[in-house]
Amino acid sequence: xxxxxxxxxxxxxxxxxxxxxxxxxxxxxxxxxxxxxxxxxxxxxxxxxxxxxxxxxxxxxxxxxxxxxxxxxxxxxxxxxxxxxxxxxxxxxxxxxxxxxxxxxxxxxxxxxxxxxxxxxxxxxxxxxxxxxxxx
Amino acid sequence: xxxxxxxxxxxxxxxxxxxxxxxxxxxxxxxxxxxxxxxxxxxxxxxxxxxxxxxxxxxxxxxxxxxxxxxxxxxxxxxxxxxxxxxxxxxxxxxxxxxxxxxxxxxxxxxxxxxxxxxxxxxxxxxxxxxxxxxx
DNA sequence: CCACCTTCTTGACACATATCAAAGAGGTGG
DNA sequence: CCACCTCTTTGATATGTGTCAAGAAGGTGG
Numbered sequence: 511x512x513x514x515x516x517x518x519x520x521x522x523x524x525x526x527x528x529x530x531x532x533x534x535x536x537x538x539x540x541x542x543x544x545x546x547x548x549x550x551x552x553x554x555x556x557x558x559x560x561x562x563x564x565x566x567x568x569x570x571x572x573x574x575x576x577x578x579x580x581x582x583x584x585x586x587x588x589x590x591x592x593x594x595x596x597x598x599x600x601x602x603x604x605x606x607x608x609x610x611x612x613x614x615x616x617x618x619x620x621x622x623x624x625x626x627x628x629x630x631x632x633x634x635x636x637x638x639x640x641x642x643x644x645x646x
Numbered sequence: 647x648x649x650x651x652x653x654x655x656x657x658x659x660x661x662x663x664x665x666x667x668x669x670x671x672x673x674x675x676x677x678x679x680x681x682x683x684x685x686x687x688x689x690x691x692x693x694x695x696x697x698x699x700x701x702x703x704x705x706x707x708x709x710x711x712x713x714x715x716x717x718x719x720x721x722x723x724x725x726x727x728x729x730x731x732x733x734x735x736x737x738x739x740x741x742x743x744x745x746x747x748x749x750x751x752x753x754x755x756x757x758x759x760x761x762x763x764x765x766x767x768x769x770x771x772x773x774x775x776x777x778x779x780x781x782x
Numbered sequence: 783c784c785a786c787c788t789t790c791t792t793g794a795c796a797c798a799t800a801t802c803a804a805a806g807a808g809g810t811g812g
Numbered sequence: 813c814c815a816c817c818t819c820t821t822t823g824a825t826a827t828g829t830g831t832c833a834a835g836a837a838g839g840t841g842g
Contacts (some may be wrong), residue, residue: 535696
């Protein structure tokens with residue numbers, strides 16, 4: 511995640527006249543939303559997600575998912591971790607295997623955010639649930 | 647220019663049923679959806695989009711947008727191009743300046759796709775409207 | 783404790799992407 | 813035609829990302 515993003519201090523519209531009042535998107539909000547979208551923006555992860563959504567409990571273990579996308583298990587594990595740390599999947603051990611399960615509210619939240627154009631963040635506690643960036 | 651974007655002729659218009667009808671998401675569909683999500687999944691582009699959405703006609707020119715994100719114009723041009731080739735913005739010359747405008751249907755289409763879980767592609771003509779990859 | 787299974791982490795590599803400076807391309811107006 | 817403005821492309825560079833092989837970590841059952 512690039513750290514070079516802007517502060518919206520001195521915005522002086524030049525050629526197109528005074529632009530509407532600043533319904534600008536706060537940088538932190540933009541980053542948080544981008545993190546979640548980035549988690550979704552990969553063909554492999556979309557395929558994994560589609561498979562999970564089609565399962566009875568919307569869950570499966572890594573060894574089932576690897577063959578679905580024809581990739582090595584470490585690679586699949588990497589993708590699952592990315593989905594999990596973005597709050598799109600949850601992770602649970604059951605004996606030897608690990609079950610990943612879809613969190614539909616997370617996907618709905620992203621969809622709603624895009625649809626309504628209200629791109630600001632959910633409150634902080636929701637944020638902690640949905641987007642545990644840098645944590646595990 | 648990276649060649650990794652999907653060719654529209656190859657997109658199979660499979661419209662799977664709601665959430666959980668088909669266990670697998672076709673690779674082409676996954677790629678096409680991922681391309682659009684990737685276009686959104688960047689803080690700079692989200693801020694540009696938020697600014698555009700706040701404008702009267704949901705449009706602005708490059709020279710207005712560059713100060714918004716405090717980046718050089720070539721960089722902003724790069725981001726705008728990415729949004730445009732994903733069908734999220736349209737581009738129009740007006741004299742010396744170029745106006746980029748939001749295509750709300752494109753964003754709604756992505757949101758709906760996520761929300762309903764019907765992740766297969768729209769039909770080809772919609773695809774041609776929304777995702778003019780390789781065309782200008 | 784040991785063999786074995788599933789999963790994750792590490793290290794390495796290739797490729798994609800964000801960014802800027804410099805130069806080019808398109809358009810306006812003297 | 814030429815100076816100037818806006819915008820895009822090109823080239824270069826740094827960072828990010830997807831992938832795998834190899835090995836470590838966590839758990840089961842003899």
